[in-house]
Amino acid sequence: MRKLYAKVGLVVIALVFVFTMISFLRENWGADAKPGPVETFLANLILGMAHPDGSEISNPIPADEANREEGRHLFEHRCAFCHGVEGAGLGENSMQFYPPVPSLVEEAREYSDGQLHAIISRGIRYTAMPSFAKEMPPDQIWKVILWVRHLSRPSGQAQQPLTLNE
Template sequence: MGKFILGVIITLIVLILGGLGFATLGFFPTQANVAPPRWEHHLANTAVDASMERHAPHVTNPVPPTDQNLEEGMKLYTMNCALCHGGLDLKPASLANSFYPPAPNLPTHPPDDPEWHLFYTVRTGIRYTGMPAWDKTLGEPDIWKITSLLSHLEKLPPAAQEYYKTNFGVVPGGEKKEGMKDRDKD
């Protein structure tokens, strides 16, 4: 039995040292301009979700999704988030594919995470992804407005939807406003 335990310990030490050697000798790719392998994408998403579950407070959004708050959320999103996550006019983000992993296009693929999860993500950022922590730049009410917008993109109330259509030429479902030119072809 002692030899078996010694064998397990030696195997673990060899695996750990092998992994460290792999990383420290430069075999682990660090380029941001290549697509992550499927296993890495899955592992990273699993780790982020598990970390959110453990660390993010499960709080209720104190900012109600009123028309005014959603409109302010649209302005804040456009000023702070669109460069990486895509514009509310549904144009792709200019920097999205420069990140590793690529930043998701939120207006075309709205997140389905709970609001507390979105808030924590925006407030604290996500390490090793390029997603910054916004808590030093935006106040909590503004972060909650962005959170509220993201969680209501597919079900905006009529006045907020009209504001969206008037200012961005589309509705969140991607339908272009009548008479608007196709901005994606410019």
């Protein structure tokens, strides 16, 4: 009976290995290619494990106009180069990055304030997202999050066009 289980186990392992290799070889590994299903799955799995902490933390900065405006100013000078002034991931050099710069208008809705704070503070390794922990104190990061939340409001709400203030 043990030999049967061992043989079945080896067959299952071999099938998983073959499936993985076929999937791996079918991926388009060019830097300008859209990630395939295996890469997307693994990236989402790893990202989900990388930022589980902070999901229960809410933004301690009041969402008033002054804080939001300061968040906008910080966003324009720290984030717009990659994410664009509208937050859509269309910054000056965003097309050169791989993985692509995400749209904060859409993807920020998937994360809690605490998770966004962790991402901005620590960055994301092997992407163009740097750590801002040494450049911005936590209260400034929270204000940027206020502005990101403003950008990522549901589409039914009016939003003024943005311009980059120099």
